Amino acid sequence: MxxxxxxxxxxxxxxxxxxxxxxxxxxxxxxxxxRGCAVREFSFVAQKPGCKGLHISTEACWGRCHTWEKPVPDPPYIHRHHRVCTYSRIRHMTARLPGCQPNISPLYHYPMALHCHCAVCSTQDMECETF
Structure with a gap:
């Protein structure tokens, strides 16, 4: 090394x-x-029905966290402890999408990461179906 x-x-x-x-x-x-969890620049195209897309650059969480599984003798036979890289502090941001239809709000809300950490996956603010 x-x-x-x-x-x-x-x-x-x-x-x-x-x-x-x-x-x-x-x-x-x-x-x-x-290895770990950090704030990193992230770009995406913000889209919603009835508006044109807008390229946005922001800060997001990125990284790899230590996880483990432990066998259990009774159903479900495994105890999962999946930690993922996620937001610990955010700033709520708003962008105005171009070309929206008259009855569609042009406002698009998204989080900007201020600080990230490894935490157990929470369905409150992320998709955890695979865990």
Missing amino acids: HLHPLSPSCLLLLLLVAGAAEVCVALTTTLHGF
Whole structure:
């Protein structure tokens, strides 16, 4: 494993937030090798019936979290503990979609990630069908 030296400013930031369990990832770290949960730029096309699409760039949660399954002798025979990378703090954003029909609101609401963490999948704000 090849370690990259931290710059003085990154080292200072790492020391300041170590107690809060924040991670300072060097710019040379590849996303393929990253483990954990972080805020990352994300682009998508906002669409809804009766309006034209709009390209939006925002911040979203991205990463890989440690999960486990434990055998259980009685049905359902397994205890699942699936942690996923999800929002811990968000800012509610609103965009105005172009070309909407007169009876359609042009407003499109979406979350912008401010901070992310690994947490158990919750059907309140994400799709968990596969878990």
